[in-house]
Amino acid sequence: MPLANTLTILVVDDQQTIRSLARMALEQWGVGEILEAADGEEALKVILTHKTPIHLIISDYNMPNMNGLSLLRAVRAHGPISKTAFIMLTGRADKQMVLSAVEHGVNNYLVKPFTPESLREKIEAVIGALK
Amino acid sequence: MDPMAAIRDTFFQECEEQLSELESGLMRMEGGETDQETVNAVFRAVHSVKGGAGAFGLEDLVRFAHVFETALDQVRAGKLDASANAVRLLLRASDALADLVRCARDGATPDEAQTTSLAAALKALTNGGPTDDGHAEDDEDDGLGDLTFLPLPVAVEAETTRPTGWIIKFRPLADLYGNANEAALLLREVSGLGPVSVTVDTSSLPDFADLDPEGAYLKWTITLQSDCDEQAIRSAFEFVEDDCELLISRASDQADEASLPQPGVDEGGAGSAETIRSPVPIMAANATASSDIPTDADVLAMIRKAQQSVSQPDHDQPAARSRQGAPPAVDGTSSKSDGGSAVGATIRVDLDRVDRLIDLVGELVINEAMLTQRVMEAGLARASGVAAALDELEHLTREIQDSVMAIRAQPVRSVFQRMPRLVREVAAMTGKQVRLLTDGEGTEVDKTVIERIADPLTHMIRNAIDHGLEPTDARLAAGKPEEGVVKLTALHRSGRIVIEVADDGAGINRERVKAKAIERGLIAPEAQLSDEETDNLIFLPGFSTASTVSDISGRGVGMDVVRRSVQSLGGRISIASRPGAGSTFTLSLPLTLAVLDGMVVSVAGHTLIVPLSAIIETLQPQAANVHTLGTDVRVVAMRGRYIPLVDVSMALGYRDAPLEADKSVALLVEGEGGIRAVLIVDAIQGQRQVVIKSLEANYRAVPGIAAATVMGDGRVALILDVDAIVSVTRTEILRGDALRAEPFLLQAS
Numbered sequence: 001m002p003l004a005n006t007l008t009i010l011v012v013d014d015q016q017t018i019r020s021l022a023r024m025a026l027e028q029w030g031v032g033e034i035l036e037a038a039d040g041e042e043a044l045k046v047i048l049t050h051k052t053p054i055h056l057i058i059s060d061y062n063m064p065n066m067n068g069l070s071l072l073r074a075v076r077a078h079g080p081i082s083k084t085a086f087i088m089l090t091g092r093a094d095k096q097m098v099l100s101a102v103e104h105g106v107n108n109y110l111v112k113p114f115t116p117e118s119l120r121e122k123i124e125a126v127i128g129a130l131k
Numbered sequence: 132m133d134p135m136a137a138i139r140d141t142f143f144q145e146c147e148e149q150l151s152e153l154e155s156g157l158m159r160m161e162g163g164e165t166d167q168e169t170v171n172a173v174f175r176a177v178h179s180v181k182g183g184a185g186a187f188g189l190e191d192l193v194r195f196a197h198v199f200e201t202a203l204d205q206v207r208a209g210k211l212d213a214s215a216n217a218v219r220l221l222l223r224a225s226d227a228l229a230d231l232v233r234c235a236r237d238g239a240t241p242d243e244a245q246t247t248s249l250a251a252a253l254k255a256l257t258n259g260g261p262t263d264d265g266h267a268e269d270d271e272d273d274g275l276g277d278l279t280f281l282p283l284p285v286a287v288e289a290e291t292t293r294p295t296g297w298i299i300k301f302r303p304l305a306d307l308y309g310n311a312n313e314a315a316l317l318l319r320e321v322s323g324l325g326p327v328s329v330t331v332d333t334s335s336l337p338d339f340a341d342l343d344p345e346g347a348y349l350k351w352t353i354t355l356q357s358d359c360d361e362q363a364i365r366s367a368f369e370f371v372e373d374d375c376e377l378l379i380s381r382a383s384d385q386a387d388e389a390s391l392p393q394p395g396v397d398e399g400g401a402g403s404a405e406t407i408r409s410p411v412p413i414m415a416a417n418a419t420a421s422s423d424i425p426t427d428a429d430v431l432a433m434i435r436k437a438q439q440s441v442s443q444p445d446h447d448q449p450a451a452r453s454r455q456g457a458p459p460a461v462d463g464t465s466s467k468s469d470g471g472s473a474v475g476a477t478i479r480v481d482l483d484r485v486d487r488l489i490d491l492v493g494e495l496v497i498n499e500a501m502l503t504q505r506v507m508e509a510g511l512a513r514a515s516g517v518a519a520a521l522d523e524l525e526h527l528t529r530e531i532q533d534s535v536m537a538i539r540a541q542p543v544r545s546v547f548q549r550m551p552r553l554v555r556e557v558a559a560m561t562g563k564q565v566r567l568l569t570d571g572e573g574t575e576v577d578k579t580v581i582e583r584i585a586d587p588l589t590h591m592i593r594n595a596i597d598h599g600l601e602p603t604d605a606r607l608a609a610g611k612p613e614e615g616v617v618k619l620t621a622l623h624r625s626g627r628i629v630i631e632v633a634d635d636g637a638g639i640n641r642e643r644v645k646a647k648a649i650e651r652g653l654i655a656p657e658a659q660l661s662d663e664e665t666d667n668l669i670f671l672p673g674f675s676t677a678s679t680v681s682d683i684s685g686r687g688v689g690m691d692v693v694r695r696s697v698q699s700l701g702g703r704i705s706i707a708s709r710p711g712a713g714s715t716f717t718l719s720l721p722l723t724l725a726v727l728d729g730m731v732v733s734v735a736g737h738t739l740i741v742p743l744s745a746i747i748e749t750l751q752p753q754a755a756n757v758h759t760l761g762t763d764v765r766v767v768a769m770r771g772r773y774i775p776l777v778d779v780s781m782a783l784g785y786r787d788a789p790l791e792a793d794k795s796v797a798l799l800v801e802g803e804g805g806i807r808a809v810l811i812v813d814a815i816q817g818q819r820q821v822v823i824k825s826l827e828a829n830y831r832a833v834p835g836i837a838a839a840t841v842m843g844d845g846r847v848a849l850i851l852d853v854d855a856i857v858s859v860t861r862t863e864i865l866r867g868d869a870l871r872a873e874p875f876l877l878q879a880s
Contacts, residue, residue, distance in 0.1 A: 014175075017142040017183040024134055051326075062175050091182050113185030
């Protein structure tokens with residue numbers, strides 16, 4: 001049962017709006033550290049250079065440069081970070097997209113627009129209840 | 132600001148970016164670029180608007196964006212052909228989406244009829260594809276109910292079993308200090324073992340009056356992130372072990388009561404900031420990343436690998452197009468993350484700060500000029516070390532000035548981007564087919580110039596379509612393609628920015644223009660004007676050739692208003708027209724409104740500045756070449772042409788009688804529209820760059836004077852408004868009785 005304030009969560013979305021909304025929700029629960037990246041490429045750099053491990057990646061699917069699926073694949077393929085929890089954000093419940101993400105080891109998905117509650121629900125489904 | 136309101140602002144800002152991305156993408160599609168990357172960028176723009184709108188409960192927006200997105204999804208999937216008609220509809224939908232976004236932002240009521248009909252058209256386009264609205268889709272079963280996601284305890288357990296370190300509670304006793312030990316040094320010692328976070332407990336600190344200077348009142352809690360053993364920590368406190376209370380425990384043991392604070396987070400009480408100041412820098416120095424952190428090269432290699440290995444081009448964007456395309460701009464809304472992690476190449480700066488800097492640099496320029504003058508007056512030789520240093524200073528000052536000005540410079544793209552929609556609307560209203568070509572969007576110019584050319588430019592484009600281009604049947608009859616072309620170009624030419632609006636229409640109907648000008652009393656009926664002069668009549672106040680005032684250009688704004696707003700920017704406008712081939716309007720604007728290269732002249736004991744950009748040449752007029760026409764109009768014969776002569780001292784009311792021509796210096800100047808005149812001044816002092824100070828803002832507007840400046844000697848000099856002076860002459864000549872007999876004045880005779 002992880003403590004919210006020991007968690008480091010990375011939010012990846014090309015929209016600042018979505019990142020800010022997620023950050024606000026995460027801050028409300030006292031998540032220790034919230035990182036942001038605007039696309040998969042930036043996210044990878046953050047993941048690989050951040051001093052402490054990142055516990056959860058919440059990433060949009062459709063982004064320029066490097067999309068969510070590519071990010072997921074890159075994370076899963078890289079030993080030291082391959083176990084990082086991953087939640088995919090999607091605009092619509094695009095079944096095909098979710099299925100391919102599952103195939104590559106996504107831990108859950110969340111349909112946008114999300115509420116703070118639905119976000120928390122998904123996070124808890126992935127890493128256990130937050131305290 | 133309420134955080135939600137701030138996010139909402141961000142959302143609308145991002146919407147503007149996405150809308151312009153959408154429009155430019157659709158226009159590329161219109162031009163035949165229907166590659167996956169373009170289509171996906173267009174899709175993503177709508178998709179993002181919808182996603183954000185949903186978060187703010189903007190139902191109208193979500194519903195329309197959804198229908199739009201569905202259509203684009205079909206294009207993306209290759210189920211819908213991006214035909215010219217389809218793209219045109221998508222462009223109209225993008226306009227409607229922009230309207231909806233702005234209505235949502237401003238709380239206005241959107242045009243429901245337009246939205247509904249476009250939504251219907253989009254649905255029809257998608258062949259009766261999904262006809263539900265966004266919500267129906269979001270609510271419906273996604274068919275993934277049978278997917279089970281297993282919780283992933285692994286990742287977080289990894290966190291708790293990771294050797295996260297120690298929590299050290301340290302309370303020095305008075306003896307510790309008495310034995311000449313220093314708590315800060317001990318903390319520093321501990322910080323050598325790994326990243327630490329230190330909090331101080333100042334709760335036992337007494338009031339100052341009760342404070343025993345040799346007492347010990349502080350307690351520290353140190354969180355050490357290190358997998359060292361307890362002994363290593365104890366050894367740090369080796370020499371003070373008897374003089375303090377020391378409690379060392381594993382961080383995980385205490386996780387429940389004292390969770391692991393993040394390094395660097397100051398959780399201490401009021402007095403803590405001061406007390407921990409000394410350990411903090413050391414801590415930062417020691418908080419180096421562990422050795423298995425990959426280098427940039429590793430990261431790039433991984434990214435490359437990841438991108439290559441993705442096998443679904445359908446959902447992937449191979450090129451970093453949008454990144455490269457975004458120009459750095461002061462208020463450009465880069466959507467990069469603002470989290471501490473991402474490295475941004477741009478910063479946002481308040482415009483006021485930049486303007487303040489520009490003002491200061493202006494003062495610096497003046498100051499530098501004053502200093503130079505003083506040094507010269509002091510009689511120091513040109514070759515002296517001081518003079519050389521001054522040259523260097525001048526050089527640097529110029530460079531600073533240029534660099535500061537560059538901060539305010541922005542590409543004209545932001546204005547050009549508004550035009551495609553305008554063209555679509557005017558084309559629809561006039562029933563003409565128009566293609567807009569743009570060139571040079573990246574040309575940079577001062578932000579104020581950009582803001583203020585939008586209106587004149589809008590008007591010129593409207594005019595070009597409404598009056599410039601012929602109706603379709605007339606074009607066909609003339610053997611031209613059905614589709615008219617309006618070309619908008621920006622470029623730099625000799626220190627100015629030039630914007631051209633060209634159409635391939637019928638050109639100016641000179642007979643009609645002349646007739647209208649005579650009818651309006653703007654020119655004498657017998658006036659003989661060159662083609663160029665005739666064309667330029669359309670800039671005269673009170674001139675309008677449209678026999679019926681149309682909805683489009685007839686909004687009470689004539690070309691004279693356009694000209695005036697361009698002039699107020701220190702710009703000029705001119706027209707070149709060829710019958711049957713079209714017209715080109717050319718705006719020439721200064722790159723910046725803050726400085727000006729000027730000719731310093733003396734007029735009746737006053738110092739004036741004539742903008743260098745207006746001067747063609749300087750000359751010494753011979754009395755024999757000066758002719759007087761009528762009572763007071765003088766002209767000078769120059770290379771077979773007569774050019775009107777303006778005595779500046781009289782024009783500004785410094786003198787009552789004109790200066791003898793051969794005792795003066797003449798400047799041949801060109802005003803807007805290529806109208807020339809010869810200005811008579813007493814003498815030329817020199818040439819220098821001056822900082823423009825608005826006369827209007829500091830005093831009041833004065834006819835014939837554009838602005839003022841402060842000279843090196845501290846005196847104020849007025850900057851001549853050449854365009855105003857020249858146009859006065861021109862009007863006098865065109866209308867003046869003296870010229871009735873000799874109307875063909877401006878041409879060689």
